[in-house]
Amino acid sequence: MxxxxxxxxxxxxxxxxxxxxxxxxxxxxxxxxxxAAMLFDVDPAMADVLRHKYGLDxxxxxxxxxxxxxxxxxxxxxxxxxxxxxxxQVLLEALPRTLSLAALxxxxxxxxAIPAGIISALKKDSTWDHSVxxxxxxxxxxxxFWLGILLIIVFAATLKWLPAIGYVPIxxxxxxxxxxxILPAIAAGTAFSAIIARMIRSSMLEVLNxxxxxxxxxxxxxxxxxxxxxxxxxxxxxxxxxxxxAFALLxxxxxxxxxxxxxKGLGRVLIQGILNRDYPIVQGAILxxxxxxxxxxxxxxxLYTVIDPRIRYDS
Amino acid sequence: xxxxxxxxxxxxxxxxxxxxxxxxSHWRLLLRDRKAQxxxxxxxxFILAALLAPWVSPYDPNSMEFDMLEPxxxxxxxxxxxxxxxxxxxxxxxxxxxxxxxxxxxxxALFFGVLLGVWAGYFGGWLDTIIMRYIDLQWAFxxxxxAVYLVAIFGTGLSNVIVAISLAFLDDFARIARGMVLSVxxxxxxxxxxxxGASNWRIMWRHILPNISAPIIVQATVSVSYAILxxxxxxxxxxxxxxxxxxxxxxxxxxxxxxxxxWWLGIFPGLAIMLTVLSINFLGDAxxxxxxxxxxxxx
Numbered sequence: 001m002x003x004x005x006x007x008x009x010x011x012x013x014x015x016x017x018x019x020x021x022x023x024x025x026x027x028x029x030x031x032x033x034x035x036a037a038m039l040f041d042v043d044p045a046m047a048d049v050l051r052h053k054y055g056l057d058x059x060x061x062x063x064x065x066x067x068x069x070x071x072x073x074x075x076x077x078x079x080x081x082x083x084x085x086x087x088x089q090v091l092l093e094a095l096p097r098t099l100s101l102a103a104l105x106x107x108x109x110x111x112x113a114i115p116a117g118i119i120s121a122l123k124k125d126s127t128w129d130h131s132v133x134x135x136x137x138x139x140x141x142x143x144x145f146w147l148g149i150l151l152i153i154v155f156a157a158t159l160k161w162l163p164a165i166g167y168v169p170i171x172x173x174x175x176x177x178x179x180x181x182i183l184p185a186i187a188a189g190t191a192f193s194a195i196i197a198r199m200i201r202s203s204m205l206e207v208l209n210x211x212x213x214x215x216x217x218x219x220x221x222x223x224x225x226x227x228x229x230x231x232x233x234x235x236x237x238x239x240x241x242x243x244x245x246a247f248a249l250l251x252x253x254x255x256x257x258x259x260x261x262x263x264k265g266l267g268r269v270l271i272q273g274i275l276n277r278d279y280p281i282v283q284g285a286i287l288x289x290x291x292x293x294x295x296x297x298x299x300x301x302x303l304y305t306v307i308d309p310r311i312r313y314d315s
Numbered sequence: 316x317x318x319x320x321x322x323x324x325x326x327x328x329x330x331x332x333x334x335x336x337x338x339x340s341h342w343r344l345l346l347r348d349r350k351a352q353x354x355x356x357x358x359x360x361f362i363l364a365a366l367l368a369p370w371v372s373p374y375d376p377n378s379m380e381f382d383m384l385e386p387x388x389x390x391x392x393x394x395x396x397x398x399x400x401x402x403x404x405x406x407x408x409x410x411x412x413x414x415x416x417x418x419x420x421x422x423x424a425l426f427f428g429v430l431l432g433v434w435a436g437y438f439g440g441w442l443d444t445i446i447m448r449y450i451d452l453q454w455a456f457x458x459x460x461x462a463v464y465l466v467a468i469f470g471t472g473l474s475n476v477i478v479a480i481s482l483a484f485l486d487d488f489a490r491i492a493r494g495m496v497l498s499v500x501x502x503x504x505x506x507x508x509x510x511x512g513a514s515n516w517r518i519m520w521r522h523i524l525p526n527i528s529a530p531i532i533v534q535a536t537v538s539v540s541y542a543i544l545x546x547x548x549x550x551x552x553x554x555x556x557x558x559x560x561x562x563x564x565x566x567x568x569x570x571x572x573x574x575x576x577x578w579w580l581g582i583f584p585g586l587a588i589m590l591t592v593l594s595i596n597f598l599g600d601a602x603x604x605x606x607x608x609x610x611x612x613x614x
Contacts, residue, residue: 018452145548146584153578251460252457252463255460274554275553289460
């Protein structure tokens with residue numbers, strides 16, 4: 001068990017190292033020196049001084065080692081656009097916003113998906129079941145940013161129930177925080193819930209057909225116990241696997257949704273960085289987004305052993 | 316021997332009592348499917364709109380001669396935008412970029428992905444290891460995120476977006492092709508062809524490829540819909556094509572500031588994206604049934 005987790009952890013770190021390395025070298029190989037933007041309009045003598053200052057006159061390999069060493073110490077360099085604040089500070093401010101959004105989207109998605117999936121499995125081929133399928137299909141075909149816009153049109157612009165854009169930290173009160181995240185969370189969580197609901201449905205259908213379910217039924221167990229205690233936990237196992245993939249979707253969705261709702265999270269930092277050609281920011285944001293992603297997958301592996309005690313990973 | 320339709324041959328080999336001709340052709344099966352019919356109808360309309368855009372769109376998509384933010388009317392079926400441009404004309408012209416990017420990127424990804432996958436799977440060895448290490452790394456991340464990363468590296472604009480999306484989808488095809496090659500290459504008929512003295516090249520492209528094409532075709536269809544979504548999203552984020560070309564994502568992004576006064580700017584371009592993606596997904600679903608393919612990656 002520990003050995004398996006250690007192995008997965010090492011694998012995750014390897015992925016992170018590969019991402020960091022690829023991003024570092026690709027940003028420098030592709031035409032358009034990452035710091036050309038910064039040195040633009042600077043007279044040649046000054047440019048040389050700057051190059052020396054930032055270590056750009058050294059070989060790429062030396063630069064890479066230095067850069068990597070700095071990252072390990074949490075130093076991502078400074079933003080080269082506008083106010084020259086440390087990248088780590090920008091990322092640190094953005095992180096809780098992205099995590100809040102992701103957590104809430106996840107919650108919203110599960111709140112929709114679990115009942116929808118269970119009910120459509122229990123009432124297979126009913127109108128309810130078919131409508132869940134259709135909604136799931138629509139949810140997957142709908143661009144998430146468009147769903148965000150639709151939600152703004154209906155709930156913010158027309159009904160004026162919720163704010164259209166922005167973010168308020170949870171330290172300024174739970175409701176203001178939640179109120180700003182409800183629409184973004186629904187926009188980001190819908191496609192996610194569609195996938196999970198479909199998965200729960202097919203997995204539940206399989207479980208309902210097993211012998212142990214028939215035994216449980218024959219014992220005369222209450223319907224609710226039957227479903228919630230015997231069927232659902234067993235149906236969850238394959239769902240957790242997909243959860244990892246679905247989380248991938250959620251993560252790329254938060255990148256987009258943050259831009260729709262003007263939440264200055266990692267996704268918005270990344271996109272703004274790309275638009276401003278602010279390479280230190282772009283590198284830092286890519287690394288942190290990837291790190292969240294890799295750790296989420298690790299978490300899924302861990303969850304897997306908790307849900308299914310039969311899995312030990314020792315073999 | 317093997318011929319392009321040998322997916323059904325394999326089935327008849329498993330079930331010797333059933334003759335190959337008893338099974339209707341894939342096309343028949345596909346066209347009988349209600350979802351496929353609907354998908355083809357909607358997609359066909361969009362393809363026609365793209366091809367005939369200059370003739371079917373009522374006005375010049377970039378002409379600013381009309382009243383600003385006019386709601387839908389007989390003159391302007393879908394209303395006008397904040398610069399007084401006809402929304403319907405812009406959406407019709409936007410179809411071109413969407414479908415073009417969706418189809419080219421998947422064509423590129425399919426070509427190179429299958430090439431890499433078949434090569435790696437057939438020859439194995441260190442080349443296989445290197446190719447698959449990279450493919451696995453990319454596979455670990457969602458395609459859209461990879462596309463954003465690549466745009467971050469290559470820069471924005473139409474050609475860079477095409478390169479980014481193509482690369483982002485490459486791993487799906489490489490993995491499917493490699494996996495299928497690994498399972499097909501040990502089949503007896505391949506050994507038989509080899510003893511006859513066929514070259515590796517011939518075995519790969521004439522005998523293995525036709526046998527692994529079904530899942531690749533299904534994956535390609537699904538990928539087109541995700542590539543279209545990806546392009547629209549990148550355009551929406553401002554990372555896509557240049558500002559003077561109307562694309563669905565860009566129209567939505569430009570209209571975003573006015574949606575509280577002009578709902579049509581927020582509704583119709585998104586509807587166009589959704590209908591296109593939905594119709595391709597319907598088609599993909601029907602293809603999956605018709606070709607009897609189980610697994611594809613949809614993210």
